[in-house]
Amino acid sequence: MTLLVTGISELRTQDDATGILTDAALVIDGERVAWIGSASDVPAADQCLDVGGRAVLPGWVDSHTHLVFAGDRSAEFAARMAGEAYAAGGIQATVDATRVVSDAELTAHAEGLRAEAARGGTTTIEAKTGYGLDLASETRLARIGADVADVVTFLGAHLIPTGVDRRDYLDLVIGPMLDAVRPYSSFIDVFCESGAFTVDESREVLEAGRAAGLGLKIHGNQLGHSGGVALAVELGATSVDHVNHLTAADIDALAASDVVATVLPGADLSTREWLAPARELADAGVRLALATNTNPGTSFTTSMPFCVATAVLQHRLSLDEALAAATTGGAAALGLDGDADAVGCIAVGGLASLQLLDAPSAAHIPYRPGVPLTRAVWRRGRRVDV
Numbered sequence: 190m191t192l193l194v195t196g197i198s199e200l201r202t203q204d205d206a207t208g209i210l211t212d213a214a215l216v217i218d219g220e221r222v223a224w225i226g227s228a229s230d231v232p233a234a235d236q237c238l239d240v241g242g243r244a245v246l247p248g249w250v251d252s253h254t255h256l257v258f259a260g261d262r263s264a265e266f267a268a269r270m271a272g273e274a275y276a277a278g279g280i281q282a283t284v285d286a287t288r289v290v291s292d293a294e295l296t297a298h299a300e301g302l303r304a305e306a307a308r309g310g311t312t313t314i315e316a317k318t319g320y321g322l323d324l325a326s327e328t329r330l331a332r333i334g335a336d337v338a339d340v341v342t343f344l345g346a347h348l349i350p351t352g353v354d355r356r357d358y359l360d361l362v363i364g365p366m367l368d369a370v371r372p373y374s375s376f377i378d379v380f381c382e383s384g385a386f387t388v389d390e391s392r393e394v395l396e397a398g399r400a401a402g403l404g405l406k407i408h409g410n411q412l413g414h415s416g417g418v419a420l421a422v423e424l425g426a427t428s429v430d431h432v433n434h435l436t437a438a439d440i441d442a443l444a445a446s447d448v449v450a451t452v453l454p455g456a457d458l459s460t461r462e463w464l465a466p467a468r469e470l471a472d473a474g475v476r477l478a479l480a481t482n483t484n485p486g487t488s489f490t491t492s493m494p495f496c497v498a499t500a501v502l503q504h505r506l507s508l509d510e511a512l513a514a515a516t517t518g519g520a521a522a523l524g525l526d527g528d529a530d531a532v533g534c535i536a537v538g539g540l541a542s543l544q545l546l547d548a549p550s551a552a553h554i555p556y557r558p559g560v561p562l563t564r565a566v567w568r569r570g571r572r573v574d575v
């Protein structure tokens with residue numbers, strides 16, 4: 190069954206070979222894109238959808254979420270808006286709420302968040318563990334994450350849980366916990382920050398993950414100069430996320446590396462943190478990703494359009510830079526780039542994961558912030574309810 194989508198005012202492929210087409214059309218055949226070209230020169234297809242002068246772009250790749258959790262921390266949020274500082278210790282409240290709910294409740298909640306993300310155009314999503322922090326709970330989060338999300342990241346090293354000896358917990362994370370989550374996980378992550386894990390502890394965790402065959406990620410330099418960015422470069426991590434507090438040397442080191450710097454606008458705003466210097470990172474040539482960081486503590490949003498709009502309006506990225514970071518940048522941060530199953534781009538022969546906006550161009554995303562502009566979404570060729 191082939192579907193011709195025509196009447197596309199702006200087709201942003203996020204593929205260097207094709208770029209941006211105007212007055213365009215494309216054909217979806219099964220789960221893949223079979224043809225891209227001018228709306229005046231279309232091939233025959235089984236079905237035709239005229240989108241009436243609207244924009245099409247790849248579905249978002251949300252490369253950083255903590256999707257599997259229970260409870261909310263709206264009181265903590267309110268206290269922060271009244272002047273309290275964010276601290277890593279709040280994670281324990283979500284751990285306590287998460288441990289006591291059933292698998293079915295946890296799965297339904299995560300599925301609800303994934304559906305909410307899809308309504309904003311997200312077609313690929315990562316989910317971290319990190320709200321279990323004991324062997325059974327982390328394993329459960331990894332298993333549910335694998336059911337609900339596309340990529341699972343093991344974040345047992347999110348916080349030392351209350352009442353547990355530091356060394357004992359590290360040994361658990363790099364031993365039995367890593368073994369148990371390994372079948373579900375592609376990456377290992379660590380919260381390298383004051384109040385969470387030191388640089389040396391983070392290195393130990395990440396080296397164990399690498400030895401087990403996992404890719405590396407770091408929550409780094411969110412609340413201060415934690416050393417997470419330097420560690421990411423030293424270890425050749427796939428991404429370092431947050432990147433709020435950077436020295437010139439950090440930026441130079443990232444620019445000279447292949448590490449993706451992931452900017453998380455929702456967390457920057459919700460914690461009233463110093464904004465990640467996305468403009469300076471882009472100017473230095475650092476590869477950027479943009480992600481929601483969906484979690485109940487620092488960023489309770491699933492909206493990639495919000496993140497793209499904020500990256501343009503507040504972090505001073507250009508529209509092109511923000512769109513690249515939210516699509517191909519996210520794919521690079523998940524290792525889902527560079528082959529026939531790459532996500533975050535629209536190319537002939539590639540996966541048909543794309544979104545139709547209720548707007549003539551993607552410029553309307555930051556131009557009309559907060560307005561729900563996602564009109565239709567296809568994931569691997571299948572229409573998703575939005």
Ligand SMILES: N=CN[C@@H](CCC(=O)O)C(=O)O
Pocket residue numbers: 255277279280283380408411456482484485486487488
């Ligand atoms: N910073 C570490 N982890 C999460 C927040 C976790 C929480 O506060 O529950 C983040 O990415 O912001």
Ligand SMILES: [Zn+2]
Pocket residue numbers: 253254255408482
């Ligand atoms: Zn996070």
